[in-house]
Amino acid sequence: MIREGDGEWTDEELLAAVADGDRLALRRLYERHAPWLRIRLQRRCADPTIVHDAIQDTFVAVWRSADRYQGSGSVAAWIWGIGVRRLIGQFRRNARVGTLPLFDGTGVDTRRPDDILASAEELVLERVEHGNLAGAINGLSPELRAVVQATVLDGLTTREASRLLGIPPGTVKTRMMRARRELRTALT
Amino acid sequence: MAMVDVDAVSKRFGRTPVLDAVSMRVGPGVTGMLGPNGAGKTTLLRIMATVLAPDSGTVRFGDRSPTSADALHAIRRDLGYAPQEPGFYPDFTVFEFIDYVAILKELDDRRARHDEVRRVIGLVGLDEVAHRPIRKLSGGMRRRTAVAQALLGSPSVLLLDEPTAGLDPEQRLRFRSLLSERGDDRAVVLATHQTEDVTALCQHVVVIDHGSVRFDGSPPALAEAARGRVWVSDGPEPGAVLTWIDGTGRHRHIGDPPSGATLVDPTLEDGYLLLMGRDSRGERAA
Amino acid sequence: MDGLPRTGPPNWHASTAVLEDYSRCGLDVARAASVEQHLLTCASCRDQLARLVAADGAAARELDELWIDVVDIIDRPRVGVAGRLIAGVGVPDHITRVVLATPALRLSWIVSILLVLAFAVGAALRTGGNDALLLAVAPLIPLAGIGSAYGAGVDPMHELVRAAPLPGSRIFLLRSIAVLVTAVPLTVAASLLVPGGGPAAVAWLLPSIGLVGATLALSTWCSPRTAAATAASGWLAGLAVVWLRAAGSPTSAILAAFPFRPAGQALFAALGGIGALVFSLRFARFDAPGGRQVEVR
Numbered sequence: 001m002i003r004e005g006d007g008e009w010t011d012e013e014l015l016a017a018v019a020d021g022d023r024l025a026l027r028r029l030y031e032r033h034a035p036w037l038r039i040r041l042q043r044r045c046a047d048p049t050i051v052h053d054a055i056q057d058t059f060v061a062v063w064r065s066a067d068r069y070q071g072s073g074s075v076a077a078w079i080w081g082i083g084v085r086r087l088i089g090q091f092r093r094n095a096r097v098g099t100l101p102l103f104d105g106t107g108v109d110t111r112r113p114d115d116i117l118a119s120a121e122e123l124v125l126e127r128v129e130h131g132n133l134a135g136a137i138n139g140l141s142p143e144l145r146a147v148v149q150a151t152v153l154d155g156l157t158t159r160e161a162s163r164l165l166g167i168p169p170g171t172v173k174t175r176m177m178r179a180r181r182e183l184r185t186a187l188t
Numbered sequence: 189m190a191m192v193d194v195d196a197v198s199k200r201f202g203r204t205p206v207l208d209a210v211s212m213r214v215g216p217g218v219t220g221m222l223g224p225n226g227a228g229k230t231t232l233l234r235i236m237a238t239v240l241a242p243d244s245g246t247v248r249f250g251d252r253s254p255t256s257a258d259a260l261h262a263i264r265r266d267l268g269y270a271p272q273e274p275g276f277y278p279d280f281t282v283f284e285f286i287d288y289v290a291i292l293k294e295l296d297d298r299r300a301r302h303d304e305v306r307r308v309i310g311l312v313g314l315d316e317v318a319h320r321p322i323r324k325l326s327g328g329m330r331r332r333t334a335v336a337q338a339l340l341g342s343p344s345v346l347l348l349d350e351p352t353a354g355l356d357p358e359q360r361l362r363f364r365s366l367l368s369e370r371g372d373d374r375a376v377v378l379a380t381h382q383t384e385d386v387t388a389l390c391q392h393v394v395v396i397d398h399g400s401v402r403f404d405g406s407p408p409a410l411a412e413a414a415r416g417r418v419w420v421s422d423g424p425e426p427g428a429v430l431t432w433i434d435g436t437g438r439h440r441h442i443g444d445p446p447s448g449a450t451l452v453d454p455t456l457e458d459g460y461l462l463l464m465g466r467d468s469r470g471e472r473a474a
Numbered sequence: 475m476d477g478l479p480r481t482g483p484p485n486w487h488a489s490t491a492v493l494e495d496y497s498r499c500g501l502d503v504a505r506a507a508s509v510e511q512h513l514l515t516c517a518s519c520r521d522q523l524a525r526l527v528a529a530d531g532a533a534a535r536e537l538d539e540l541w542i543d544v545v546d547i548i549d550r551p552r553v554g555v556a557g558r559l560i561a562g563v564g565v566p567d568h569i570t571r572v573v574l575a576t577p578a579l580r581l582s583w584i585v586s587i588l589l590v591l592a593f594a595v596g597a598a599l600r601t602g603g604n605d606a607l608l609l610a611v612a613p614l615i616p617l618a619g620i621g622s623a624y625g626a627g628v629d630p631m632h633e634l635v636r637a638a639p640l641p642g643s644r645i646f647l648l649r650s651i652a653v654l655v656t657a658v659p660l661t662v663a664a665s666l667l668v669p670g671g672g673p674a675a676v677a678w679l680l681p682s683i684g685l686v687g688a689t690l691a692l693s694t695w696c697s698p699r700t701a702a703a704t705a706a707s708g709w710l711a712g713l714a715v716v717w718l719r720a721a722g723s724p725t726s727a728i729l730a731a732f733p734f735r736p737a738g739q740a741l742f743a744a745l746g747g748i749g750a751l752v753f754s755l756r757f758a759r760f761d762a763p764g765g766r767q768v769e770v771r
Contacts, residue, residue: 011517021281021319023548030544034537035527036513036520039497043506052540059544076514134504145503153507239636241764257641257758264639275630277575284551288575288631291568292638298567302549319548337634 011075019066026063033076034059037083044154044164050090057086084154088163136186144179147172190216190250190344190375192236197245199231206231208399209245214345214375218367220386220407221379222460223396229379230272232396233347236377237269249345265294268338272349278323282314282333285322289337308336311366313359327354335363346376352385364388383457393456395463402463407456414454414462419445429465488512488519490526497526560652572645573652575631587615587657591664598668605668605675606725609734610713612661613682614706619653620689621702628699636763643757646698654686677734684742685709687749694756 009017009028017025034055041051061082069078137148150161151172158176162169192214199207207228214236221229234240236247238254246253249267254260276285286305295301309318312332317325322333335351352360367376367389378385386393386407393410395403403410420438424431428441442462445451488496488509495501496509513520527533551571560570594608622628624646629635635642658679665675685705692701713728720727732738753760 021321022316023318023545024316026544026548027541030541032517032520032524034540035524035533038533038537039499039523039527040510040513043499052536052543055540056543056547060547063544063548074515076517076520080514134502134508137504137507138502149503149507153510234633235763237637238763239633241762254763257761260761260763261639261641264637267637269634269637271633274634275632277630281551283549287549287551288571289634289638291571292635292640294639296566296568299546301568302546306545306549 012069012071015062015066015069015075018063019069026059029062029075029079030059033079036076037079040080041083041087044084045087045091050087054083054087054090057089058083061086081155084156084164085160088156088160091163091166133183133187136183139186140179140182144175144182147175148179148183151176190373192345192375192377193246193248194232194236195246195248197232197235197242197247199228199235199240199243201231206399207235207242210396210399210401211245212394212401212404214377215392216373216375217391218376218378218389219392219394220390221377221394221396222381222383222386223379223402224381224464227396228399229396230349233269233349233377233379234271236345237267237271237347238264239269265341266343266345268340268343268346270334270338270346270348270351272334272353274334274337276322276330276333279321281319281321282309282325282329282336283318285333286337286340290340293340295341304340308339311339312336313362328356328359331355332359332363342374344374346374347379348377349379350381351378352380352382383455383460387456395460397464403459410459410463411454411456412459414442414458416451417445417462418442418454418458419449419451421450425449430461487516487522490522493519493523493526497523497530569648572640573648575629583619584656584660586618587660590615591661595664595667601725604725604729605665606728608665608668608675609678610710610728612665612678613685613709615661616654616657616682616686617689617702617706619657620650620686621699621706623649623653623698625697625699627697641757641761643753643760646693646760647753650686650690658682674734677739680739680746681709681733681742684745684749687746689749691749691752691756694753694759 009025011029011032014025014029018029037058038051038055041054042048045051045054058079062079069075137145140148146165147161150156150164151158154161154164156164158169158172162172165172167175194210194212194214196209196211197207198205198209210228210232221232223229231240235242238260249263252259252263254263277288280288283305286308287301290301290305295304306315306318309315312335314329314332314336317329322330325333331351331354335348338346338348352363355363364385367378378389380386390407393403393405393407394401395410403413418441419425420434420440423439425439425441425443425446427444427446429443431439431441434440440452442458442465492501492505492509496506501509513523527537557570557574560573561567565573590611591608594605594611597607598605624632624635624642626632635645661678661682662676665678668675685708688705688708689698689701692704695701696704712733713731716727716731717724733742
């Protein structure tokens with residue numbers, strides 16, 4: 001049981017306490033993680049009510065499924081995974097339509113979406129040391145940038161990204177391909 | 189209604205008399221109901237909590253008597269009662285248990301009720317375990333859970349049966365500060381067999397033994413009753429009712445001191461032990 | 475990219491200026507993404523960001539309110555399937571909770587009803603539709619539930635229930651209704667499984683109502699458990715007399731016994747009404763201190 005003044009608990013210890021029904025531990029996790037989560041979600045959704053509800057759902061989910069944390073990856077990453085999916089869940093509930101202009105992609109990718117994402121991630125992570133990736137990403141058109149952000153940086157699946165952005169899954173795939181092509185060109 | 193008048197209340201269970209014409213008046217402040225286990229404290233408290241009816245005698249709450257359904261309802265609304273063993277649904281969490289009692293106390297609006305439940309959980313310092321099943325709690329935590337439900341709705345009469353049993357010294361202190369924060373406008377009755385609780389908390393003390401009131405007055409008056417009857421020496425004494433070795437290694441006696449004995453200032457515990465000791469020698473208190 | 479974190483363990487940190495920019499939705503996508511990746515692994519920068527947010531009064535207030543909302547949701551008691559069903563038909567939350575705390579409404583109760591019914595229906599099917607056993611035991615099923623709906627011996631929290639303002643008579647009635655609502659439909663469904671039963675298969679229903687009425691009335695004199703046991707004993711004693719005095723087959727005698735004939739049916743219906751009336755006249759007795767529902771511990 002955690003108490004006032006009990007030194008610094010790690011996130012993992014707090015999460016174990018939450019799994020044991022300790023509400024003060026949840027409060028600590030909330031104090032640590034709600035601020036950045038709120039900002040990060042705000043950058044993906046302009047509607048404060050939806051962001052509010054998504055954060056609320058996230059910490060309720062942390063409370064109810066703390067025992068399902070596997071210990072692979074940081075607790076913050078785990079919370080983010082829940083948070084962004086709750087945001088998508090809120091979109092679905094609010095029947096939100098895409099705010100970005102639909103891009104009529106051409107060309108059919110025959111690979112599975114996972115391969116695309118894996119290669120894209122590799123691409124980004126490889127080049128992140130080299131400095132001009134920032135320029136390359138910023139140089140993308142807004143709709144391509146949004147797809148890169150959702151799939152590569154936020155770690156969403158094609159389907160989830162399509163819900164977040166309000167565009168069909170196929171469009172997510174084709175945009176991702178285009179983005180990869182453009183990034184590669186810009187970086188070589 | 190911060191006033192309870194108990195008038196000539198008697199109760200027997202089968203053929204065993206448990207209370208014999210007990211009269212006492214409880215007003216604002218903390219009243220200690222002091223007595224050994226089995227003295228009838230719990231039965232008296234249950235009668236005051238409208239759980240049991242006396243065989244004879246009456247209990248009045250302020251200007252109300254529990255004679256009509258309406259009066260009874262009004263009395264119960266303003267009453268908090270923490271039995272020694274409240275009985276729990278073991279799979280309930282602390283929150284669910286107290287929330288359920290709040291429903292029994294007719295706090296029907298969910299949001300307001302949950303706020304009140306959180307408040308009393310905070311008062312007894314159980315926030316951390318609010319969502320743990322009661323069966324996983326220690327005895328001290330269960331005691332605090334029992335006390336917390338009695339605080340729901342800030343009733344003006346609070347009846348607590350052995351609330352400090354099973355608490356460690358730190359929790360005991362915390363409980364004392366909680367009770368002393370209750371203010372003077374409430375009547376709190378604390379049934380206990382521990383004189384420390386009475387010394388620390390009570391403005392009024394009623395000693396009950398064998399179903400009768402043996403003392404009714406202020407804690408200093410109970411101590412004063414032993415004035416001239418407590419002395420110290422370096423060995424056993426024939427006139428002592430009770431003797432124990434105090435912290436300094438000397439013998440402390442209560443009873444009839446020999447002439448020239450080193451009399452000391454009595455404590456409340458001395459007064460209480462003298463009262464009980466007399467009884468064990470077959471003398472009756474006046 | 476001054477002040478921006480790169481990959482790897484957080485051996486260096488985002489500057490306050492960058493975090494401030496980030497928190498105000500500034501920074502371009504690439505820089506923001508970089509900050510975000512770093513925040514996932516760096517507790518120190520998360521804390522720094524939290525301090526920035528805390529310094530912004532409006533954001534801090536909003537997070538405080540959000541926490542209250544979170545707490546409000548996690549504090550809602552678990553209600554389970556039965557609770558959602560009851561709440562689904564518009565029963566207020568506090569009444570649902572009182573009903574759900576009924577000892578008789580536990581899963582084990584439903585399971586025992588089903589076992590008893592399965593046994594009785596099984597017997598009827600084996601004997602080619604002779605449902606004497608079903609008719610004999612069906613009226614007792616609600617009594618078992620009502621007898622354990624309220625009282626010192628059956629409700630662990632009874633001591634607190636007694637001292638609380640919510641009238642015990644109301645709790646007892648609510649729970650009795652809940653028992654009837656679960657037991658009666660199950661028993662009707664079981665009766666209809668017996669081939670060739672028709673309306674006669676539910677001939678137990680009015681006697682059951684009569685016995686429930688008797689239990690309610692008796693419970694204003696004694697504990698519900700004793701009341702239910704008394705009513706059940708009366709029923710079984712009557713049937714035993716019929717069984718022992720039967721000239722021919724005892725089961726046929728039971729099928730033709732008084733409670734299942736029109737006059738008997740009318741009498742039990744009347745008993746149900748009279749029992750309810752007695753309860754409504756005497757319920758204050760139920761709520762008074764030291765009512766017989768309190769047993770000495």
